[in-house]
Amino acid sequence: MRSVVEDKTTAARIRDAAIARFPIDGINGTTLRAVAADAGVSPGLVIHHFGSKEGLHRACDDHVVRAMTQMKRESLGEGAYRRAASIAAMYQMALPLVRYIAWTVGTGGETAARIFDELVDEAVELFAEGRDSGTIGEVYGDPRKQAAVLVAMQFSALVFHEHLTRVFGIDMLTAEGLAASAPYTLQILSGDLFDRQVMEETKKALQELERSQEGTR
Amino acid sequence: MRSVVEDKTTAARIRDAAIARFPIDGINGTTLRAVAADAGVSPGLVIHHFGSKEGLHRACDDHVVRAMTQMKRESLGEGAYRRAASIAAMYQMALPLVRYIAWTVGTGGETAARIFDELVDEAVELFAEGRDSGTIGEVYGDPRKQAAVLVAMQFSALVFHEHLTRVFGIDMLTAEGLAASAPYTLQILSGDLFDRQVMEETKKALQELERSQEGTR
DNA sequence: CCGCTTACTAAACAATTGTTTAGTATCCTA
DNA sequence: TAGGATACTAAACAATTGTTTAGTAAGCGG
Numbered sequence: 001m002r003s004v005v006e007d008k009t010t011a012a013r014i015r016d017a018a019i020a021r022f023p024i025d026g027i028n029g030t031t032l033r034a035v036a037a038d039a040g041v042s043p044g045l046v047i048h049h050f051g052s053k054e055g056l057h058r059a060c061d062d063h064v065v066r067a068m069t070q071m072k073r074e075s076l077g078e079g080a081y082r083r084a085a086s087i088a089a090m091y092q093m094a095l096p097l098v099r100y101i102a103w104t105v106g107t108g109g110e111t112a113a114r115i116f117d118e119l120v121d122e123a124v125e126l127f128a129e130g131r132d133s134g135t136i137g138e139v140y141g142d143p144r145k146q147a148a149v150l151v152a153m154q155f156s157a158l159v160f161h162e163h164l165t166r167v168f169g170i171d172m173l174t175a176e177g178l179a180a181s182a183p184y185t186l187q188i189l190s191g192d193l194f195d196r197q198v199m200e201e202t203k204k205a206l207q208e209l210e211r212s213q214e215g216t217r
Numbered sequence: 218m219r220s221v222v223e224d225k226t227t228a229a230r231i232r233d234a235a236i237a238r239f240p241i242d243g244i245n246g247t248t249l250r251a252v253a254a255d256a257g258v259s260p261g262l263v264i265h266h267f268g269s270k271e272g273l274h275r276a277c278d279d280h281v282v283r284a285m286t287q288m289k290r291e292s293l294g295e296g297a298y299r300r301a302a303s304i305a306a307m308y309q310m311a312l313p314l315v316r317y318i319a320w321t322v323g324t325g326g327e328t329a330a331r332i333f334d335e336l337v338d339e340a341v342e343l344f345a346e347g348r349d350s351g352t353i354g355e356v357y358g359d360p361r362k363q364a365a366v367l368v369a370m371q372f373s374a375l376v377f378h379e380h381l382t383r384v385f386g387i388d389m390l391t392a393e394g395l396a397a398s399a400p401y402t403l404q405i406l407s408g409d410l411f412d413r414q415v416m417e418e419t420k421k422a423l424q425e426l427e428r429s430q431e432g433t434r
Numbered sequence: 435c436c437g438c439t440t441a442c443t444a445a446a447c448a449a450t451t452g453t454t455t456a457g458t459a460t461c462c463t464a
Numbered sequence: 465t466a467g468g469a470t471a472c473t474a475a476a477c478a479a480t481t482g483t484t485t486a487g488t489a490a491g492c493g494g
Contacts, residue, residue: 010471010472025245026243026244026246027243027246028242028243028245028246029243029244029245031450031451031452032451032452033450033451033452041471041472041473042472042473042474043452043453043473044453044454044455044472044473044474044475045471045473046452047453047454048470048471048472049471052452052453053451053452053453105377106323106324106376107323108379112379112380113379113383116377116380120384130412130415134412135412135415136410136411136412137409137410137411139404139410140400140401140404141400141401145384145385145398145401146401146404146405148380148381148384148385148401149374149381149398149401149402149405150405152373152374152376152377152380153370153373153402153405155373155377156369156370156373156376157366157369159323159369159373159376160322160333160369162325162329162330163330163333163334164365164366164369166330167361167365181366182420183357183358184357184358184362184366185366186416186419187357187363188363188366188367189405189406189408189410189411189416190408190411190413190416191406191407191408191409192354192408193353193356193363193367193406194352194353194354194406194407195351195352195353195354196407197352198347198352198353199406199407202403203403227441248481248482249481249482249483250480250482258443259442259443259444260443260482260483261442261443261444261445261483261484261485262441262442262443263482264482264483265440265441265442266441269482269483270481270482270483435494436493436494437492437493438491438492438493438494439490439491439492440489440490440491441488441489441490441491442487442488442490443486443487443488443489444485444487444488445485445486445487446483446484446485446486447482447483447484447485448482448483449480449481449482449483450479450480450481450482451478451479451480451481452477452479452480453476453477453479454476454477454478455474455475455476455477456474456475457472457473457474457475458472458474459470459471459472459473460470460471460472461468462468462469462470463466463467463468464465464466464467
């Protein structure tokens with residue numbers, strides 16, 4: 001008979017302990033002994049269930065991706081809700097999972113690519129829908145590139161949560177944090193912050209910067 | 218007598234080897250033996266010069282921050298150039314240093330905070346200048362929070378360089394990569410991508426999302 | 435030339451690591 | 465209820481880790 005708090009299989013408890021530790025100590029900094037201790041089991045049992053440390057890592061990746069996909073599917077709504085959902089849905093997940101995703105995507109690797117590309121695909125779809133319904137203007141150049149830049153921008157709040165939390169004074173991995181920063185994000189995205197002409201100048205300056213750099217690498 | 222390629226002190230060579238390795242293998246995954254081998258010295262010498270592995274890490278942080286500050290100071294221009302410089306200046310640094318910064322800021326920690334806050338301070342200054350000269354509109358709420366969100370957004374290109382490189386087909390840590398992505402970034406920042414009304418709806422949706430989340434954490 | 439510091443290596447040390455082994459308890463099924 | 469699989473532990477193993485030690489070579493001021 002298990003208590004209410006520990007209403008999980010032992011394997012799940014080990015996996016969740018790893019999900020909590022990997023983002024903090026890194027993949028190499030996390031020892032199987034620490035994970036085992038957190039889960040209240042012996043180190044050998046971790047191997048017994050997951051085969052190896054790498055197997056444990058894979059299991060964590062799989063679980064997090066599955067949880068994210070499921071969460072997004074559940075929170076799929078219409079119109080503005082749908083548009084807000086793509087990233088925001090993650091904030092409805094349990095905090096350790098959000099932390100794990102932020103860490104994974106920032107770290108790189110195959111799972112990171114999987115998550116990123118999934119979000120890019122979704123954004124491209126939203127572009128197509130938005131253009132048909134007139135809520136999104138003509139996309140410059142390649143929609144996929146435009147989507148990638150947008151996803152990276154949106155994700156930044158997740159990756160830099162530590163720093164934004166410091167500035168905002170609210171935990172940025174919570175829905176409250178998202179709500180606190182959203183107005184500032186929208187201020188930027190609405191084009192109200194920068195003057196249009198300034199933007200053109202900046203564009204030219206960047207191009208010139210590139211030209212001046214040519215051949216120096 | 219040293220060759221042209223290795224025109225550095227031994228300590229500098231060790232430090233640069235570490236700067237190249239830390240972002241790839243992580244702080245715990247990087248062994249002193251690997252760094253020593255890359256620099257062509259014995260493991261003991263690393264300790265002799267830097268005291269400990271932690272000392273080596275600190276030396277790398279210091280060097281990178283110093284290089285970044287110096288680079289920014291040198292590339293400080295006027296008007297549009299100055300505005301473009303804050304992040305773009307990093308792209309003029311040597312690739313390993315850029316990689317190290319991207320890794321550090323994404324990883325978190327004290328140095329990450331130092332770099333991030335420095336860029337935020339700079340952005341706040343630019344806001345003040347821009348408001349006086351009319352190139353920047355009224356900043357919503359707290360300028361520092363606005364700056365933090367902006368810096369995080371700009372930095373995303375650096376942290377997600379791996380994924381953006383995949384989508385764009387150009388190395389995003391080079392000036393060419395920056396130039397390729399800049400039009401897409403500006404498209405978003407100019408407010409041309411999203412309809413203003415859609416943005417208002419999204420804002421409301423996010424607020425509602427927050428309300429529906431209240432008390433569930 | 436002496437003596438001292440600095441730059442450096444080779445080898446060994448102690449701790450920690452992921453993993454294996456051997457064994458016990460518990461459960462399920464036939 | 466017999467028996468084989470499963471869940472689990474304690475202890476040991478082999479490899480790797482950061483670090484120390486002892487020692488050599490080279491520069492340098494006096």
